[in-house]
Each structure stands twice: as C-alpha cells, then as structure tokens.
Amino acid sequence: MAAFASAPQQSKPLVLGCGAVSVDYLATVASFPNPDDKIRSLALKVEGGGNAGNALTGAARLGLSPRIISKASNDALGKSILKELQDDGVDTSYMTIADGGNSPFTYIIVDSQTKTRTCIHTPGYPPMKPEELTKENLFAALHGVEMVYFDVRLHETALLVAEEASQRKIPILVDAEKKREGLDDLLNFASYVVCSANFPQAWTGASSTPVALVHMLLRLPNLKFVIVTRGEKGCLMLERSMTDASETEETDVEDLLESLEQKVDLSSSMAKCVASKSNLRISADGVGSMSGRLLMGTAEAIPSEELIDTTGAGDAFIGAVLYGLCTGMPVEKMLPFAAQVRRQIVKGVKVQTPEKTALTIKVLATNFLRSTIPKGPIRKNDYMWRKPGYGIMKINVDTSFQYETLSGACGAVARDYRGDFITAASWFVLNISGVDSAELTAIRNGIYLATHIGCNNIEIESDCSFAVDSLNQVDDYLGPEVAIIIEYKQLMMDFASISFRHCYREANQVADKLAKNSFTTRSSSSWDDEIPDFISHLLVNDMSII
Structure with a gap:
C-alpha cells in the first residue's frame, strides 16, 4: 500500500x-x-534575519521546537521580527524587548552577476546586558532542552547560558562563522562546532584546513x-x-582527505557522504594526533543560472545539523541532508511562503528518515503521485x-511541474x-479551479475510472450524465491543452482528504x-520518493 502507518505522536525535541x-x-x-x-535594484525582499533567527527558523520548519534568547526593541521592526519568528514556530517568550531604541537590521546587496553579497549591519540599541536575562527565565528556557546553540552574538549573555547548560550536561553547538569577542570562552563549552571555510585556519594558524581541524579537536577536549x-x-x-x-x-590527515576525494563518485550530482574508517589515529605535522575519523560531504552542483544568493545558506545548514543531532540521525546521513537543506536556500526555486519552504524541507527529511528504516514498506510506482x-x-x-442525504463534497488541489502546492x-x-454525478462534479470544480488561477495547460487526475473514461470519450457519451458532459465540452475549449487521467486512490489522498473535511x-x-494543516503530511508523502 502507498500510505505509511502514522507513527505515535511524540513531542518535538x-x-x-x-x-x-x-x-x-x-x-x-x-x-x-x-x-x-x-x-x-532588480528586486527587493524584506525578511527576518540574524544567524540565530535564521537557524532556529529552519529547525522549526524541520520539526524541532526552538526557543530563542535575544533582544529587540518595541518598534515596527521589532514587532515584525517577533511575528515572523512566532509564525514559524519559534518560542520568543524569552526575548528581551526594549521600550526605546532600535531593533537590528541589515542591508544586503546581492550582486546577480557574481552571486556575491555585501552586508551593512546596524546593531540593535540598547545592546543586551547579561543581567536582563533573569535566573528564573534562564532556568525556564533550559528546561527540557536537548541542545543549545550559539551564533556568538550577545556573547556575555551567551556565556551565562553556556555555563548553566554545561552544568546540566546539555550538549552545545557553536556557530564559528569568524573570530568574535567571547568566541574562545564559548568554544570551551562546545560539544559540536560548525564553522565557515576560513575559520579553522584563521583561529589556529594552521597550514591547511585538515590540519586546523586536528588542531581544534586537540585544543578543545570537550568537542x-x-x-x-x-x-x-x-x-x-x-x-x-x-x-x-x-x-x-x-594516518596523516591531508593524505586521508586525498584518499576520500578519490572515492567521490563524480558521475553523481546528488549530495553524498564519504567516510574514512572509524577509530583511526589521525595526525597533523607539528600539531599532534587524535583518535577519530574524517568525513567528507559533497554538495550538489548548482548551475549559475539557478543560483540566487547564499544569504542564510549557512544558517539553514546549521538548522539541519540541529535537527539531525536532536533526532539521532547518523552523521553519514546528516551531512548530505544538511547539504540538501542548504541547497533549497541558494538554488533558484521560488518558494513564496514559509509553509512551502517547510514542506520542501519536510520532504527531504522524510526521504532521509525512511531510507534509514530497515525493511521499511516499499511503495509501488503506480500507487505514487507523479x-x-x-x-x-x-x-x-x-x-x-452520502446516499441517505444525496449530498456530498468535492476536493481539488493544484500542483505545478515541480510538485509545488x-x-x-x-x-x-x-x-x-x-x-x-458527484465524481463528475468534482472534475468540473477542478476545471473551475484551474480557471481561477489562470492555467492554460492542465491535467485533471481522478481515482474514478468512470468519470475519466466518460470525459476522454466526450463525443461518444450517451449516459444519464450527458448534460454535464456537454457542459464540460464547452469548458474544455477555454484551455490550450487539457487531459484527464485515472490514478489509484493511494495517489489521490490529498483531494480525498479535502473532500472528506468539507463533508x-x-x-x-x-x-x-497557506497550506491547510490537515493535508500537509499527505503533500509530503506525495513528494517523497521512498
């Protein structure tokens, strides 16, 4: 069967x-x-930003339950920041809101020719002071938390949180984008670090990135x-x-990296992970050696014409890493998963709403999680939405x-060639x-829906073979619904192309749910x-390939 049995409801991490x-x-x-x-400007977008805000928004869309400690002012920008975070499922009740001053904002110039960005940041004022985070709020914010994340802003407040989280043995992830005030103190508490390409060498002074990574693990024993x-x-x-x-x-770390690079399948464009053997003794000249393994995650090559810009890409990657760690995803799966999430940010796929972004990311998560289930249910292609x-x-x-009342309901859902709602x-x-008659009415209403959104080329899909066969033989139909069929013949003339296809019920669950809810x-x-909540999981199932 195409449908997967629903898992017991569990609280979000x-x-x-x-x-x-x-x-x-x-x-x-x-x-x-x-x-x-x-x-x-060729285009202008105004949206929520900030490393922590972006990463936690991504984590929320993936299915975590994030809380945030930060500061904004009670101005129009601050209210916009709060609303956007709350709409995406981020708990803002531990944020400090100043009565005066200004909320932080950033001008970002995106060069469409070079695909680069230039950021001009205006910090919030007044800045956050550690005493603004009361012990009561700190303890409440940490209650039940499985992971704490820092972007190394608000470093004095972050240090208070890190000290308390460490005492409670809560794992800590640090985003080491670049050298900042307070970074070294936070790194001493870190369980995990995600850093930018230039950071390891800048922080350690090592001759190469692989050598710098060995240096970091030797210098930070909790990592x-x-x-x-x-x-x-x-x-x-x-x-x-x-x-x-x-x-x-x-084993020399640079030689180890070279051996991993030789194992990469250059014929595949999908993001993958190549790992060394476990429990190696990995060394770096002039630095020392440690026990571990090296993993290399590849990224999908994105054609330049499909690249928008990299704003928020690193934060999306961190949001995916948070999700992977909190859900126990093996790192071999987590690295390509995070690369796929990052890809959604930088690739030219227009996603107009947070709901659609969340849906795309949930599809990626579903594919990865299903691929890890041994002997999981196998869906037949004929029973999958295409x-x-x-x-x-x-x-x-x-x-x-319903025969007793001679009443019913119809449901219709429109999706484009990418599968987007x-x-x-x-x-x-x-x-x-x-x-x-009810099945034919559903198809008629589907045609009206296509007219409403201005489509010229449509494909109507129904799990009723009678209705599909009748409309594919419209000139020969002589049954009791002939009046409806004639009406359809007129409606079909308004489209450049229209076709009617039969599908199995398992591939038509979204429309079925819409009709049942209406009835x-x-x-x-x-x-x-906005995507209605009661069909979002069915849309995810339709787009999942596993």
Missing part, C-alpha cells in the same frame, strides 16, 4: 538558541556599484566533532572517537458522497443524484497561499 535576530533588506542589483554610482562548510565543495567533518586508538599506526510534465498544472480531484479548494454540495464540516473553503 526542544532546542534553545541564543544570538542575533534582525530584519534583512535584500536588494538584488545587476552588478555591485562603483563609488558615486546611482543604480536601481565531539567539528564541521567546516566549503560552499560548492560541500563540507568536512572531523569526529572524535569514543575509544582511544593511540596504539594504531598514524509530477506533471514541464509547464503543466496537475489538479487532483475527489468526492465524498499552488492552491486547493473544497465544496459542500447538496442535491447530487448519485456517486457518478464533515459541511462548508466550502479555498486556500491560495
């Missing part, structure tokens, strides 16, 4: 973040201006692993072993009908003569932007 929030103004320009130039992100090259992870391998023959061809809008329709609607209908509530509804 709690994660606490401490760091920056802001409003970002992203102006895309043809090329970065020269001094004294006056140019026009379980360090990940360095390398943009289009993917990432490297050096993981400490739980058992000592001091008696094992040493994307339409390029430029075609697929509309799935279904009906719910476009719109959905449901209709409660009285006085239907029978089930065949139960005896109401009609439409959703042009």
Whole structure:
C-alpha cells in the first residue's frame, strides 16, 4: 500500500538558541556599484534575519521546537521580527524587548552577476546586558532542552547560558562563522562546532584546513566533532572517537582527505557522504594526533543560472545539523541532508511562503528518515503521485458522497511541474443524484479551479475510472450524465491543452482528504497561499520518493 502507518505522536525535541535576530533588506542589483554610482535594484525582499533567527527558523520548519534568547526593541521592526519568528514556530517568550531604541537590521546587496553579497549591519540599541536575562527565565528556557546553540552574538549573555547548560550536561553547538569577542570562552563549552571555510585556519594558524581541524579537536577536549562548510565543495567533518586508538599506526590527515576525494563518485550530482574508517589515529605535522575519523560531504552542483544568493545558506545548514543531532540521525546521513537543506536556500526555486519552504524541507527529511528504516514498506510506482510534465498544472480531484442525504463534497488541489502546492479548494454540495454525478462534479470544480488561477495547460487526475473514461470519450457519451458532459465540452475549449487521467486512490489522498473535511464540516473553503494543516503530511508523502 502507498500510505505509511502514522507513527505515535511524540513531542518535538526542544532546542534553545541564543544570538542575533534582525530584519534583512535584500536588494538584488545587476552588478555591485562603483563609488558615486546611482543604480536601481532588480528586486527587493524584506525578511527576518540574524544567524540565530535564521537557524532556529529552519529547525522549526524541520520539526524541532526552538526557543530563542535575544533582544529587540518595541518598534515596527521589532514587532515584525517577533511575528515572523512566532509564525514559524519559534518560542520568543524569552526575548528581551526594549521600550526605546532600535531593533537590528541589515542591508544586503546581492550582486546577480557574481552571486556575491555585501552586508551593512546596524546593531540593535540598547545592546543586551547579561543581567536582563533573569535566573528564573534562564532556568525556564533550559528546561527540557536537548541542545543549545550559539551564533556568538550577545556573547556575555551567551556565556551565562553556556555555563548553566554545561552544568546540566546539555550538549552545545557553536556557530564559528569568524573570530568574535567571547568566541574562545564559548568554544570551551562546545560539544559540536560548525564553522565557515576560513575559520579553522584563521583561529589556529594552521597550514591547511585538515590540519586546523586536528588542531581544534586537540585544543578543545570537550568537542565531539567539528564541521567546516566549503560552499560548492560541500563540507568536512572531523569526529572524535569514543575509544582511544593511540596504539594504531598514524594516518596523516591531508593524505586521508586525498584518499576520500578519490572515492567521490563524480558521475553523481546528488549530495553524498564519504567516510574514512572509524577509530583511526589521525595526525597533523607539528600539531599532534587524535583518535577519530574524517568525513567528507559533497554538495550538489548548482548551475549559475539557478543560483540566487547564499544569504542564510549557512544558517539553514546549521538548522539541519540541529535537527539531525536532536533526532539521532547518523552523521553519514546528516551531512548530505544538511547539504540538501542548504541547497533549497541558494538554488533558484521560488518558494513564496514559509509553509512551502517547510514542506520542501519536510520532504527531504522524510526521504532521509525512511531510507534509514530497515525493511521499511516499499511503495509501488503506480500507487505514487507523479509530477506533471514541464509547464503543466496537475489538479487532483475527489468526492465524498452520502446516499441517505444525496449530498456530498468535492476536493481539488493544484500542483505545478515541480510538485509545488499552488492552491486547493473544497465544496459542500447538496442535491447530487448519485456517486457518478458527484465524481463528475468534482472534475468540473477542478476545471473551475484551474480557471481561477489562470492555467492554460492542465491535467485533471481522478481515482474514478468512470468519470475519466466518460470525459476522454466526450463525443461518444450517451449516459444519464450527458448534460454535464456537454457542459464540460464547452469548458474544455477555454484551455490550450487539457487531459484527464485515472490514478489509484493511494495517489489521490490529498483531494480525498479535502473532500472528506468539507463533508464533515459541511462548508466550502479555498486556500491560495497557506497550506491547510490537515493535508500537509499527505503533500509530503506525495513528494517523497521512498
């Protein structure tokens, strides 16, 4: 069967973040201006930003329950920051809100030619002071938390949180983007570190990144692993072993990296992880040696025409790492998973709402988690929902009908060639003569939905073979529903192309759920932007390939 048995409801893992929030103004320009130039922007976006805000938003969309410690002012920007975080499921009750001053904001110039960005940040005022975080709020914020994350902003407050989290033996992840005040103190508490490409060498003074990673694990004895992100090259992870391998023959870390690079399948464009043997004795000249293993995560190559910009990509990667750690995902799975989440940020896939972004990320998570289940259920291709061809809008329709009352309901959902949700609607209908009429009515309403959103090329899919066969033989139909069929013939003339296809019920669950919900509530509804909660898991199932 296509449908997976639903797992028992479990509480979402709690994660606490401490760091920056802001409003970002992203102006895309043809090329970065020269001094004294006056140019026009090609596009402007205003959205929530800040490393901690972005990372925790990503974690929330993946399925964690994040809390944030930060500060904003009671101005228009501050209210916007709070609302956006809250709408995405981030608990802001531990944030400090100043009565005066200004909330932080950043101007970001995105060069569409070089795909680079230039950030001009205005800090919030007044800055956060450690005494603004009371012990009562600190203890409450840490209660039940499985992971604490720092972006090394608000470092004095962050240090208070880190000290208390360490006493409670709560794992700590630090985002080491660059050398900042207070970073060294926080690194001493870190269980995990994710850093930018240049940070390891800048912090250690080592001759290369692999050598710098060995240096970091030797210098920071509490550290379980360090990940360095390398943009289009993917990432490297050096993981400490739980058992000592001091008696094992040493392996030079640079030679080890070279051997991993030779194992990469260059014919595959998918993000993957290549790992060394476990519990090696890994050495670096002039630094020392440690017991562990080296892992290399590849990244999908993104054509330049599909690249938007890298703003928030690192934060999305960290959000995925938080998710992986809190859900017990093996690091071999976590690295390519995080690369796929990062890909959604930098690749030119237009996602208009947080709900659609969350849906895309949940599909990735579902594929990864299902792939880890030994002997899990196998779905047959014929029973899976399929994307339409390029430029075609697929509309799935279904009906719910009750003979006793001769009433029913119809549901329809429209998705494009990428599988992205476009719109959905449901209709409660009285006085239907029978089930065949109800199924044909559902298709008619699906056609009306296509007209509503301005589609010219559509594919209507129904699990009722009678309705599909009748419309595919519209000129020959002589049955009792002939009046409806004639009406459809007229409606079909409004489209450049229209086709009707039969599908199995397992591939039509979203439309089925829309119809059943409408019949139960005896109401009609439409959703042009927001995805209704009661079908989101079914949309994820349709887009999952495993």
